[in-house]
Amino acid sequence: MTPLASSRQWHLAKRPTGTPTTDDVRFVTVELPPLAENEVRVQNEFISVDPYMRGRMNDVKSYVPPYQLDRAMDADAVGRVIESRSPDLPVGQLVQHFQGWRDVAQGDASRFTARDEVPGVASSVYLSALGLTGMTAWVGLLVIAGMKPGDTVFVSGAAGAVGSAVGQIARLRGSGRVIGSAGTDEKVALLTSRYGFDAAFNYKSGKVSRMLHEAAPDGIDVYFDNVGGDHLEAAIFAFNDGGRAAICGAISSYNSERAEPGPRNLAMLISKGLTLKGFTIPSYQHHAPEFFREMTPLVASGEFVFDETVIDGVDQAFDAWLRLMRGENTGKMLVRVDGDA
Known part of the structure:
Protein backbone atom coordinates (compact mmCIF):
# COMPACT_ATOMS: atom_id res chain seq x y z
CA MET A 1 0.00 0.00 0.00
CA THR A 2 1.41 3.40 -0.93
CA PRO A 3 1.64 5.61 2.15
CA LEU A 4 -0.79 8.51 2.03
CA ALA A 5 0.52 12.03 2.52
CA SER A 6 -2.79 13.70 3.32
CA SER A 7 -5.70 13.19 5.67
CA ARG A 8 -9.38 13.93 5.08
CA GLN A 9 -10.80 15.18 8.36
CA TRP A 10 -13.89 16.58 10.04
CA HIS A 11 -13.32 19.87 11.86
CA VAL A 28 -11.25 19.28 4.86
CA THR A 29 -8.07 17.75 3.46
CA VAL A 30 -4.89 18.31 5.48
CA GLU A 31 -1.37 17.59 4.24
CA LEU A 32 0.67 15.40 6.58
CA PRO A 33 4.34 16.06 7.35
CA PRO A 34 6.99 13.35 6.95
CA LEU A 35 7.19 10.96 9.89
CA ALA A 36 9.49 11.92 12.75
CA GLU A 37 11.44 9.41 14.78
CA PRO A 51 -23.54 10.36 21.83
CA TYR A 52 -20.99 11.87 24.25
CA MET A 53 -19.51 13.83 21.34
CA ARG A 54 -22.40 16.27 21.56
CA GLY A 55 -21.07 17.53 24.89
CA ARG A 56 -17.59 17.98 23.44
CA MET A 57 -18.99 20.39 20.86
CA ASN A 58 -19.75 22.82 23.71
CA ASP A 59 -17.01 24.91 25.28
CA VAL A 60 -17.59 23.65 28.81
CA LYS A 61 -15.46 21.75 31.29
CA SER A 62 -16.11 18.02 31.36
CA TYR A 63 -14.32 14.71 31.84
CA VAL A 64 -12.90 15.11 28.32
CA PRO A 65 -11.79 18.43 26.79
CA PRO A 66 -14.12 20.16 24.33
CA TYR A 67 -13.38 19.95 20.63
CA GLN A 68 -11.30 22.86 19.39
CA LEU A 69 -12.63 25.01 16.59
CA ASP A 70 -11.01 24.51 13.19
CA ARG A 71 -9.16 21.43 14.40
CA ALA A 72 -9.81 17.78 13.67
CA MET A 73 -12.28 16.21 16.07
CA ASP A 74 -11.08 13.04 17.73
CA ALA A 75 -12.73 9.73 18.49
CA ASP A 76 -11.99 6.05 18.96
CA ALA A 77 -10.72 4.34 15.80
CA VAL A 78 -8.97 1.22 14.52
CA GLY A 79 -6.63 0.97 11.57
CA ARG A 80 -3.39 -0.46 10.22
CA VAL A 81 0.08 0.97 10.19
CA ILE A 82 1.03 1.92 6.62
CA GLU A 83 4.30 3.67 7.39
CA SER A 84 6.43 3.40 10.51
CA ARG A 85 9.52 4.76 12.18
CA SER A 86 8.79 2.80 15.34
CA PRO A 87 10.30 -0.62 16.08
CA ASP A 88 7.25 -1.52 18.17
CA LEU A 89 4.58 -0.93 15.48
CA PRO A 90 5.59 -2.39 12.12
CA VAL A 91 3.75 -1.84 8.86
CA GLY A 92 0.58 -3.96 8.80
CA GLN A 93 0.05 -3.94 12.58
CA LEU A 94 -3.57 -3.47 13.67
CA VAL A 95 -3.83 -0.58 16.15
CA GLN A 96 -6.47 1.20 18.18
CA HIS A 97 -6.19 4.90 18.89
CA PHE A 98 -8.12 8.12 19.37
CA GLN A 99 -7.66 9.88 16.03
CA GLY A 100 -11.08 9.22 14.54
CA GLU A 117 -6.67 -10.12 15.40
CA VAL A 118 -9.83 -11.94 16.57
CA PRO A 119 -10.31 -14.83 14.10
CA GLY A 120 -13.41 -14.42 11.97
CA VAL A 121 -14.26 -11.02 13.43
CA ALA A 122 -13.74 -7.62 11.77
CA SER A 123 -11.36 -5.11 13.35
CA SER A 124 -14.40 -3.00 14.23
CA VAL A 125 -14.93 -5.31 17.22
CA TYR A 126 -12.41 -3.15 19.10
CA LEU A 127 -14.84 -0.25 18.80
CA SER A 128 -17.89 -2.25 19.82
CA ALA A 129 -17.96 -5.49 21.79
CA LEU A 130 -14.27 -5.36 22.77
CA GLY A 131 -13.98 -1.59 22.80
CA LEU A 132 -15.11 1.28 24.98
CA THR A 133 -18.68 0.24 24.26
CA GLY A 134 -18.33 -3.24 25.70
CA MET A 135 -16.16 -2.08 28.58
CA THR A 136 -18.66 0.65 29.47
CA ALA A 137 -21.37 -1.99 29.74
CA TRP A 138 -19.17 -4.37 31.76
CA VAL A 139 -17.88 -1.74 34.19
CA GLY A 140 -21.25 -0.06 34.66
CA LEU A 141 -23.15 -3.26 35.35
CA LEU A 142 -20.60 -5.15 37.44
CA VAL A 143 -18.39 -2.52 39.07
CA ILE A 144 -20.66 0.51 39.42
CA ALA A 145 -24.05 -1.15 39.96
CA GLY A 146 -22.61 -4.31 41.52
CA MET A 147 -25.06 -6.69 39.87
CA LYS A 148 -25.45 -9.97 41.73
CA PRO A 149 -26.86 -13.30 40.49
CA GLY A 150 -30.63 -13.23 40.73
CA ASP A 151 -30.94 -9.44 40.38
CA THR A 152 -33.65 -7.96 38.16
CA VAL A 153 -31.96 -5.55 35.76
CA PHE A 154 -33.53 -2.72 33.74
CA VAL A 155 -31.65 -1.14 30.83
CA SER A 156 -32.78 2.00 29.01
CA GLY A 157 -31.73 2.57 25.43
CA ALA A 158 -31.26 -1.18 25.40
CA ALA A 159 -30.98 -1.71 21.64
CA GLY A 160 -27.96 0.56 21.42
CA ALA A 161 -24.40 -0.71 21.52
CA VAL A 162 -23.93 -0.30 25.27
CA GLY A 163 -27.45 -1.32 26.24
CA SER A 164 -27.47 -4.55 24.24
CA ALA A 165 -24.12 -5.48 25.79
CA VAL A 166 -25.41 -4.77 29.31
CA GLY A 167 -28.35 -7.09 28.84
CA GLN A 168 -26.20 -9.95 27.61
CA ILE A 169 -23.56 -9.56 30.32
CA ALA A 170 -26.33 -9.52 32.93
CA ARG A 171 -27.74 -12.76 31.55
CA LEU A 172 -24.32 -14.41 31.31
CA ARG A 173 -23.60 -13.40 34.90
CA GLY A 174 -26.80 -14.97 36.21
CA SER A 175 -29.34 -12.16 36.53
CA GLY A 176 -32.84 -13.19 37.49
CA ARG A 177 -34.60 -11.07 34.87
CA VAL A 178 -33.47 -8.51 32.27
CA ILE A 179 -35.80 -5.80 30.95
CA GLY A 180 -35.05 -3.26 28.25
CA SER A 181 -36.61 -0.21 26.63
CA ALA A 182 -36.16 0.85 23.01
CA GLY A 183 -37.69 3.36 20.62
CA THR A 184 -39.25 1.13 17.94
CA ASP A 185 -41.22 -2.11 17.90
CA GLU A 186 -38.52 -3.65 15.70
CA LYS A 187 -35.84 -2.91 18.28
CA ALA A 200 -38.88 -5.23 26.58
CA ILE A 220 -35.97 -3.98 39.89
CA ASP A 221 -32.63 -4.23 41.67
CA VAL A 222 -30.29 -2.68 39.09
CA TYR A 223 -30.84 0.09 36.56
CA PHE A 224 -28.37 0.90 33.77
CA ASP A 225 -29.27 4.40 32.59
CA ASN A 226 -28.46 5.54 29.06
CA VAL A 227 -31.39 7.92 28.73
CA GLY A 228 -32.20 9.88 31.89
CA GLY A 229 -35.45 11.84 32.09
CA ASP A 230 -38.63 9.83 32.51
CA HIS A 231 -36.69 6.55 32.45
CA LEU A 232 -34.70 7.48 35.53
CA GLU A 233 -37.83 8.62 37.32
CA ALA A 234 -39.57 5.34 36.40
CA ALA A 235 -36.63 3.31 37.66
CA ILE A 236 -36.66 5.09 41.01
CA PHE A 237 -40.34 4.22 41.40
CA ALA A 238 -39.64 0.59 40.45
CA PHE A 239 -36.56 0.03 42.61
CA ASN A 240 -36.63 -2.48 45.41
CA ASP A 241 -34.94 -1.46 48.64
CA GLY A 242 -31.18 -1.20 48.18
CA GLY A 243 -31.43 -0.73 44.40
CA ARG A 244 -28.38 0.50 42.48
CA ALA A 245 -28.17 2.55 39.30
CA ALA A 246 -25.22 3.04 36.98
CA ILE A 247 -25.71 6.45 35.36
CA CYS A 248 -24.00 6.19 31.98
CA GLY A 249 -25.81 8.71 29.77
CA ALA A 250 -28.74 11.06 29.41
CA ILE A 251 -29.34 11.15 25.68
CA SER A 252 -32.88 12.44 26.14
CA SER A 253 -31.49 15.88 27.07
CA TYR A 254 -28.25 16.16 25.09
CA ASN A 255 -29.64 18.67 22.59
CA SER A 256 -31.74 20.65 25.08
CA GLU A 257 -31.07 24.37 25.09
CA ARG A 258 -32.01 24.72 28.75
CA ALA A 259 -31.70 22.48 31.76
CA GLU A 260 -34.25 19.71 32.03
CA PRO A 261 -36.03 19.20 35.39
CA GLY A 262 -34.78 16.27 37.42
CA PRO A 263 -36.82 13.29 38.65
CA ARG A 264 -39.66 14.32 40.94
CA ASN A 265 -39.20 11.31 43.22
CA LEU A 266 -35.63 11.73 44.45
CA ALA A 267 -36.84 11.49 48.05
CA MET A 268 -37.25 7.76 47.41
CA LEU A 269 -33.46 7.47 47.42
CA ILE A 270 -33.73 8.01 51.15
CA SER A 271 -36.66 5.75 51.95
CA LYS A 272 -35.47 2.89 49.72
CA GLY A 273 -31.76 3.25 50.46
CA LEU A 274 -30.91 3.63 46.77
CA THR A 275 -27.54 4.31 45.18
CA LEU A 276 -27.22 6.29 41.93
CA LYS A 277 -23.64 6.51 40.71
CA GLY A 278 -22.35 8.16 37.57
CA PHE A 279 -19.17 7.03 35.86
CA THR A 280 -16.89 7.51 32.88
CA ILE A 281 -14.56 4.84 31.58
CA PRO A 282 -11.25 6.76 31.84
CA SER A 283 -11.42 6.35 35.62
CA TYR A 284 -11.80 2.56 35.37
CA GLN A 285 -9.14 1.55 32.84
CA HIS A 286 -7.47 -0.65 35.46
CA HIS A 287 -10.35 -3.10 34.90
CA ALA A 288 -9.44 -3.53 31.21
CA PRO A 289 -7.36 -6.73 31.63
CA GLU A 290 -10.19 -8.49 33.46
CA PHE A 291 -12.70 -7.24 30.88
CA PHE A 292 -10.64 -8.62 27.98
CA ARG A 293 -10.07 -11.94 29.74
CA GLU A 294 -13.78 -12.50 30.20
CA MET A 295 -15.18 -11.02 27.00
CA THR A 296 -12.70 -11.99 24.26
CA PRO A 297 -13.49 -15.73 24.31
CA LEU A 298 -17.22 -15.00 24.52
CA VAL A 299 -17.01 -12.79 21.43
CA ALA A 300 -14.75 -15.21 19.53
CA SER A 301 -17.08 -18.16 20.21
CA GLY A 302 -20.24 -16.24 19.27
CA GLU A 303 -21.76 -16.73 22.72
CA PHE A 304 -21.83 -12.95 23.05
CA VAL A 305 -23.58 -11.45 20.02
CA PHE A 306 -23.33 -7.88 18.85
CA ASP A 307 -24.60 -5.76 16.00
CA GLU A 308 -23.03 -2.86 14.17
CA THR A 309 -24.71 -0.28 12.00
CA VAL A 310 -21.99 0.59 9.49
CA ILE A 311 -22.07 3.70 7.31
CA ASP A 312 -19.65 3.69 4.39
CA GLY A 313 -17.23 6.54 3.74
CA VAL A 314 -15.36 8.95 5.98
CA ASP A 315 -17.18 11.76 4.18
CA GLN A 316 -20.42 10.39 5.71
CA ALA A 317 -19.15 10.45 9.30
CA PHE A 318 -21.12 13.50 10.42
CA ASP A 319 -24.30 12.16 8.86
CA ALA A 320 -23.68 8.87 10.67
CA TRP A 321 -23.40 10.76 13.95
CA LEU A 322 -26.65 12.64 13.29
CA ARG A 323 -28.38 9.36 12.50
CA LEU A 324 -27.06 7.91 15.76
CA MET A 325 -28.51 10.83 17.70
CA ARG A 326 -31.87 10.20 16.02
CA GLY A 327 -31.73 6.56 17.10
CA GLU A 328 -31.33 5.16 13.58
CA ASN A 329 -28.84 2.51 14.68
CA THR A 330 -29.00 -1.03 15.96
CA GLY A 331 -26.00 -1.81 18.12
CA LYS A 332 -22.83 0.21 17.58
CA MET A 333 -22.84 3.00 14.99
CA LEU A 334 -19.62 2.94 12.99
CA VAL A 335 -18.11 4.46 9.88
CA ARG A 336 -16.17 2.21 7.52
CA VAL A 337 -13.53 4.62 6.31
CA ASP A 338 -12.78 3.15 2.89
CA GLY A 339 -16.41 2.56 2.03
CA ASP A 340 -16.38 5.47 -0.42
CA ALA A 341 -13.16 4.41 -2.13
Whole structure:
Protein backbone atom coordinates (compact mmCIF):
# COMPACT_ATOMS: atom_id res chain seq x y z
CA MET A 1 0.00 0.00 0.00
CA THR A 2 1.41 3.40 -0.93
CA PRO A 3 1.64 5.61 2.15
CA LEU A 4 -0.79 8.51 2.03
CA ALA A 5 0.52 12.03 2.52
CA SER A 6 -2.79 13.70 3.32
CA SER A 7 -5.70 13.19 5.67
CA ARG A 8 -9.38 13.93 5.08
CA GLN A 9 -10.80 15.18 8.36
CA TRP A 10 -13.89 16.58 10.04
CA HIS A 11 -13.32 19.87 11.86
CA LEU A 12 -15.69 21.68 14.21
CA ALA A 13 -16.44 25.04 12.54
CA LYS A 14 -18.61 26.57 15.29
CA ARG A 15 -20.32 25.69 18.55
CA PRO A 16 -23.82 24.27 17.92
CA THR A 17 -26.96 25.64 19.53
CA GLY A 18 -29.49 22.90 20.10
CA THR A 19 -29.31 20.12 17.52
CA PRO A 20 -26.09 20.34 15.48
CA THR A 21 -26.30 20.79 11.71
CA THR A 22 -23.88 20.52 8.80
CA ASP A 23 -23.22 24.26 9.17
CA ASP A 24 -21.37 23.49 12.42
CA VAL A 25 -18.70 21.28 10.83
CA ARG A 26 -16.32 21.27 7.89
CA PHE A 27 -14.80 18.38 5.89
CA VAL A 28 -11.25 19.28 4.86
CA THR A 29 -8.07 17.75 3.46
CA VAL A 30 -4.89 18.31 5.48
CA GLU A 31 -1.37 17.59 4.24
CA LEU A 32 0.67 15.40 6.58
CA PRO A 33 4.34 16.06 7.35
CA PRO A 34 6.99 13.35 6.95
CA LEU A 35 7.19 10.96 9.89
CA ALA A 36 9.49 11.92 12.75
CA GLU A 37 11.44 9.41 14.78
CA ASN A 38 9.16 6.86 16.54
CA GLU A 39 6.07 8.07 14.65
CA VAL A 40 3.62 5.98 12.62
CA ARG A 41 1.07 6.69 9.93
CA VAL A 42 -2.17 4.70 10.11
CA GLN A 43 -4.88 4.06 7.54
CA ASN A 44 -8.07 3.97 9.57
CA GLU A 45 -10.46 1.10 8.88
CA PHE A 46 -13.33 2.03 11.19
CA ILE A 47 -14.14 5.10 13.28
CA SER A 48 -16.62 5.39 16.10
CA VAL A 49 -19.37 7.99 16.51
CA ASP A 50 -20.93 8.29 19.96
CA PRO A 51 -23.54 10.36 21.83
CA TYR A 52 -20.99 11.87 24.25
CA MET A 53 -19.51 13.83 21.34
CA ARG A 54 -22.40 16.27 21.56
CA GLY A 55 -21.07 17.53 24.89
CA ARG A 56 -17.59 17.98 23.44
CA MET A 57 -18.99 20.39 20.86
CA ASN A 58 -19.75 22.82 23.71
CA ASP A 59 -17.01 24.91 25.28
CA VAL A 60 -17.59 23.65 28.81
CA LYS A 61 -15.46 21.75 31.29
CA SER A 62 -16.11 18.02 31.36
CA TYR A 63 -14.32 14.71 31.84
CA VAL A 64 -12.90 15.11 28.32
CA PRO A 65 -11.79 18.43 26.79
CA PRO A 66 -14.12 20.16 24.33
CA TYR A 67 -13.38 19.95 20.63
CA GLN A 68 -11.30 22.86 19.39
CA LEU A 69 -12.63 25.01 16.59
CA ASP A 70 -11.01 24.51 13.19
CA ARG A 71 -9.16 21.43 14.40
CA ALA A 72 -9.81 17.78 13.67
CA MET A 73 -12.28 16.21 16.07
CA ASP A 74 -11.08 13.04 17.73
CA ALA A 75 -12.73 9.73 18.49
CA ASP A 76 -11.99 6.05 18.96
CA ALA A 77 -10.72 4.34 15.80
CA VAL A 78 -8.97 1.22 14.52
CA GLY A 79 -6.63 0.97 11.57
CA ARG A 80 -3.39 -0.46 10.22
CA VAL A 81 0.08 0.97 10.19
CA ILE A 82 1.03 1.92 6.62
CA GLU A 83 4.30 3.67 7.39
CA SER A 84 6.43 3.40 10.51
CA ARG A 85 9.52 4.76 12.18
CA SER A 86 8.79 2.80 15.34
CA PRO A 87 10.30 -0.62 16.08
CA ASP A 88 7.25 -1.52 18.17
CA LEU A 89 4.58 -0.93 15.48
CA PRO A 90 5.59 -2.39 12.12
CA VAL A 91 3.75 -1.84 8.86
CA GLY A 92 0.58 -3.96 8.80
CA GLN A 93 0.05 -3.94 12.58
CA LEU A 94 -3.57 -3.47 13.67
CA VAL A 95 -3.83 -0.58 16.15
CA GLN A 96 -6.47 1.20 18.18
CA HIS A 97 -6.19 4.90 18.89
CA PHE A 98 -8.12 8.12 19.37
CA GLN A 99 -7.66 9.88 16.03
CA GLY A 100 -11.08 9.22 14.54
CA TRP A 101 -13.11 11.61 12.34
CA ARG A 102 -10.42 11.18 9.62
CA ASP A 103 -9.16 8.58 7.17
CA VAL A 104 -5.45 8.76 7.99
CA ALA A 105 -3.95 9.26 11.45
CA GLN A 106 -0.38 10.09 12.35
CA GLY A 107 1.61 10.59 15.53
CA ASP A 108 4.00 9.18 18.08
CA ALA A 109 3.76 5.41 18.50
CA SER A 110 2.83 5.88 22.15
CA ARG A 111 -0.59 7.16 21.02
CA PHE A 112 -1.42 3.86 19.29
CA THR A 113 -2.16 0.51 20.96
CA ALA A 114 -1.40 -2.75 19.13
CA ARG A 115 -4.35 -5.14 18.95
CA ASP A 116 -4.48 -8.85 18.19
CA GLU A 117 -6.67 -10.12 15.40
CA VAL A 118 -9.83 -11.94 16.57
CA PRO A 119 -10.31 -14.83 14.10
CA GLY A 120 -13.41 -14.42 11.97
CA VAL A 121 -14.26 -11.02 13.43
CA ALA A 122 -13.74 -7.62 11.77
CA SER A 123 -11.36 -5.11 13.35
CA SER A 124 -14.40 -3.00 14.23
CA VAL A 125 -14.93 -5.31 17.22
CA TYR A 126 -12.41 -3.15 19.10
CA LEU A 127 -14.84 -0.25 18.80
CA SER A 128 -17.89 -2.25 19.82
CA ALA A 129 -17.96 -5.49 21.79
CA LEU A 130 -14.27 -5.36 22.77
CA GLY A 131 -13.98 -1.59 22.80
CA LEU A 132 -15.11 1.28 24.98
CA THR A 133 -18.68 0.24 24.26
CA GLY A 134 -18.33 -3.24 25.70
CA MET A 135 -16.16 -2.08 28.58
CA THR A 136 -18.66 0.65 29.47
CA ALA A 137 -21.37 -1.99 29.74
CA TRP A 138 -19.17 -4.37 31.76
CA VAL A 139 -17.88 -1.74 34.19
CA GLY A 140 -21.25 -0.06 34.66
CA LEU A 141 -23.15 -3.26 35.35
CA LEU A 142 -20.60 -5.15 37.44
CA VAL A 143 -18.39 -2.52 39.07
CA ILE A 144 -20.66 0.51 39.42
CA ALA A 145 -24.05 -1.15 39.96
CA GLY A 146 -22.61 -4.31 41.52
CA MET A 147 -25.06 -6.69 39.87
CA LYS A 148 -25.45 -9.97 41.73
CA PRO A 149 -26.86 -13.30 40.49
CA GLY A 150 -30.63 -13.23 40.73
CA ASP A 151 -30.94 -9.44 40.38
CA THR A 152 -33.65 -7.96 38.16
CA VAL A 153 -31.96 -5.55 35.76
CA PHE A 154 -33.53 -2.72 33.74
CA VAL A 155 -31.65 -1.14 30.83
CA SER A 156 -32.78 2.00 29.01
CA GLY A 157 -31.73 2.57 25.43
CA ALA A 158 -31.26 -1.18 25.40
CA ALA A 159 -30.98 -1.71 21.64
CA GLY A 160 -27.96 0.56 21.42
CA ALA A 161 -24.40 -0.71 21.52
CA VAL A 162 -23.93 -0.30 25.27
CA GLY A 163 -27.45 -1.32 26.24
CA SER A 164 -27.47 -4.55 24.24
CA ALA A 165 -24.12 -5.48 25.79
CA VAL A 166 -25.41 -4.77 29.31
CA GLY A 167 -28.35 -7.09 28.84
CA GLN A 168 -26.20 -9.95 27.61
CA ILE A 169 -23.56 -9.56 30.32
CA ALA A 170 -26.33 -9.52 32.93
CA ARG A 171 -27.74 -12.76 31.55
CA LEU A 172 -24.32 -14.41 31.31
CA ARG A 173 -23.60 -13.40 34.90
CA GLY A 174 -26.80 -14.97 36.21
CA SER A 175 -29.34 -12.16 36.53
CA GLY A 176 -32.84 -13.19 37.49
CA ARG A 177 -34.60 -11.07 34.87
CA VAL A 178 -33.47 -8.51 32.27
CA ILE A 179 -35.80 -5.80 30.95
CA GLY A 180 -35.05 -3.26 28.25
CA SER A 181 -36.61 -0.21 26.63
CA ALA A 182 -36.16 0.85 23.01
CA GLY A 183 -37.69 3.36 20.62
CA THR A 184 -39.25 1.13 17.94
CA ASP A 185 -41.22 -2.11 17.90
CA GLU A 186 -38.52 -3.65 15.70
CA LYS A 187 -35.84 -2.91 18.28
CA VAL A 188 -38.05 -4.23 21.07
CA ALA A 189 -38.41 -7.52 19.19
CA LEU A 190 -34.65 -7.67 18.71
CA LEU A 191 -34.04 -7.33 22.44
CA THR A 192 -35.92 -10.51 23.26
CA SER A 193 -35.16 -12.53 20.12
CA ARG A 194 -31.43 -11.81 19.71
CA TYR A 195 -29.99 -10.30 22.88
CA GLY A 196 -31.73 -12.53 25.40
CA PHE A 197 -33.77 -9.93 27.30
CA ASP A 198 -36.68 -11.43 29.21
CA ALA A 199 -38.98 -8.50 28.47
CA ALA A 200 -38.88 -5.23 26.58
CA PHE A 201 -41.14 -2.31 25.71
CA ASN A 202 -41.34 0.62 23.30
CA TYR A 203 -40.98 3.74 25.44
CA LYS A 204 -42.81 5.79 22.81
CA SER A 205 -45.99 3.74 23.15
CA GLY A 206 -47.02 4.82 26.65
CA LYS A 207 -45.95 5.95 30.08
CA VAL A 208 -42.54 4.49 30.93
CA SER A 209 -43.30 3.98 34.62
CA ARG A 210 -46.44 1.99 33.81
CA MET A 211 -44.75 -0.20 31.20
CA LEU A 212 -41.79 -0.86 33.49
CA HIS A 213 -44.13 -1.91 36.29
CA GLU A 214 -45.91 -4.31 33.93
CA ALA A 215 -42.57 -5.80 32.85
CA ALA A 216 -41.21 -5.98 36.41
CA PRO A 217 -44.15 -6.32 38.80
CA ASP A 218 -41.80 -7.42 41.59
CA GLY A 219 -39.54 -4.39 41.12
CA ILE A 220 -35.97 -3.98 39.89
CA ASP A 221 -32.63 -4.23 41.67
CA VAL A 222 -30.29 -2.68 39.09
CA TYR A 223 -30.84 0.09 36.56
CA PHE A 224 -28.37 0.90 33.77
CA ASP A 225 -29.27 4.40 32.59
CA ASN A 226 -28.46 5.54 29.06
CA VAL A 227 -31.39 7.92 28.73
CA GLY A 228 -32.20 9.88 31.89
CA GLY A 229 -35.45 11.84 32.09
CA ASP A 230 -38.63 9.83 32.51
CA HIS A 231 -36.69 6.55 32.45
CA LEU A 232 -34.70 7.48 35.53
CA GLU A 233 -37.83 8.62 37.32
CA ALA A 234 -39.57 5.34 36.40
CA ALA A 235 -36.63 3.31 37.66
CA ILE A 236 -36.66 5.09 41.01
CA PHE A 237 -40.34 4.22 41.40
CA ALA A 238 -39.64 0.59 40.45
CA PHE A 239 -36.56 0.03 42.61
CA ASN A 240 -36.63 -2.48 45.41
CA ASP A 241 -34.94 -1.46 48.64
CA GLY A 242 -31.18 -1.20 48.18
CA GLY A 243 -31.43 -0.73 44.40
CA ARG A 244 -28.38 0.50 42.48
CA ALA A 245 -28.17 2.55 39.30
CA ALA A 246 -25.22 3.04 36.98
CA ILE A 247 -25.71 6.45 35.36
CA CYS A 248 -24.00 6.19 31.98
CA GLY A 249 -25.81 8.71 29.77
CA ALA A 250 -28.74 11.06 29.41
CA ILE A 251 -29.34 11.15 25.68
CA SER A 252 -32.88 12.44 26.14
CA SER A 253 -31.49 15.88 27.07
CA TYR A 254 -28.25 16.16 25.09
CA ASN A 255 -29.64 18.67 22.59
CA SER A 256 -31.74 20.65 25.08
CA GLU A 257 -31.07 24.37 25.09
CA ARG A 258 -32.01 24.72 28.75
CA ALA A 259 -31.70 22.48 31.76
CA GLU A 260 -34.25 19.71 32.03
CA PRO A 261 -36.03 19.20 35.39
CA GLY A 262 -34.78 16.27 37.42
CA PRO A 263 -36.82 13.29 38.65
CA ARG A 264 -39.66 14.32 40.94
CA ASN A 265 -39.20 11.31 43.22
CA LEU A 266 -35.63 11.73 44.45
CA ALA A 267 -36.84 11.49 48.05
CA MET A 268 -37.25 7.76 47.41
CA LEU A 269 -33.46 7.47 47.42
CA ILE A 270 -33.73 8.01 51.15
CA SER A 271 -36.66 5.75 51.95
CA LYS A 272 -35.47 2.89 49.72
CA GLY A 273 -31.76 3.25 50.46
CA LEU A 274 -30.91 3.63 46.77
CA THR A 275 -27.54 4.31 45.18
CA LEU A 276 -27.22 6.29 41.93
CA LYS A 277 -23.64 6.51 40.71
CA GLY A 278 -22.35 8.16 37.57
CA PHE A 279 -19.17 7.03 35.86
CA THR A 280 -16.89 7.51 32.88
CA ILE A 281 -14.56 4.84 31.58
CA PRO A 282 -11.25 6.76 31.84
CA SER A 283 -11.42 6.35 35.62
CA TYR A 284 -11.80 2.56 35.37
CA GLN A 285 -9.14 1.55 32.84
CA HIS A 286 -7.47 -0.65 35.46
CA HIS A 287 -10.35 -3.10 34.90
CA ALA A 288 -9.44 -3.53 31.21
CA PRO A 289 -7.36 -6.73 31.63
CA GLU A 290 -10.19 -8.49 33.46
CA PHE A 291 -12.70 -7.24 30.88
CA PHE A 292 -10.64 -8.62 27.98
CA ARG A 293 -10.07 -11.94 29.74
CA GLU A 294 -13.78 -12.50 30.20
CA MET A 295 -15.18 -11.02 27.00
CA THR A 296 -12.70 -11.99 24.26
CA PRO A 297 -13.49 -15.73 24.31
CA LEU A 298 -17.22 -15.00 24.52
CA VAL A 299 -17.01 -12.79 21.43
CA ALA A 300 -14.75 -15.21 19.53
CA SER A 301 -17.08 -18.16 20.21
CA GLY A 302 -20.24 -16.24 19.27
CA GLU A 303 -21.76 -16.73 22.72
CA PHE A 304 -21.83 -12.95 23.05
CA VAL A 305 -23.58 -11.45 20.02
CA PHE A 306 -23.33 -7.88 18.85
CA ASP A 307 -24.60 -5.76 16.00
CA GLU A 308 -23.03 -2.86 14.17
CA THR A 309 -24.71 -0.28 12.00
CA VAL A 310 -21.99 0.59 9.49
CA ILE A 311 -22.07 3.70 7.31
CA ASP A 312 -19.65 3.69 4.39
CA GLY A 313 -17.23 6.54 3.74
CA VAL A 314 -15.36 8.95 5.98
CA ASP A 315 -17.18 11.76 4.18
CA GLN A 316 -20.42 10.39 5.71
CA ALA A 317 -19.15 10.45 9.30
CA PHE A 318 -21.12 13.50 10.42
CA ASP A 319 -24.30 12.16 8.86
CA ALA A 320 -23.68 8.87 10.67
CA TRP A 321 -23.40 10.76 13.95
CA LEU A 322 -26.65 12.64 13.29
CA ARG A 323 -28.38 9.36 12.50
CA LEU A 324 -27.06 7.91 15.76
CA MET A 325 -28.51 10.83 17.70
CA ARG A 326 -31.87 10.20 16.02
CA GLY A 327 -31.73 6.56 17.10
CA GLU A 328 -31.33 5.16 13.58
CA ASN A 329 -28.84 2.51 14.68
CA THR A 330 -29.00 -1.03 15.96
CA GLY A 331 -26.00 -1.81 18.12
CA LYS A 332 -22.83 0.21 17.58
CA MET A 333 -22.84 3.00 14.99
CA LEU A 334 -19.62 2.94 12.99
CA VAL A 335 -18.11 4.46 9.88
CA ARG A 336 -16.17 2.21 7.52
CA VAL A 337 -13.53 4.62 6.31
CA ASP A 338 -12.78 3.15 2.89
CA GLY A 339 -16.41 2.56 2.03
CA ASP A 340 -16.38 5.47 -0.42
CA ALA A 341 -13.16 4.41 -2.13
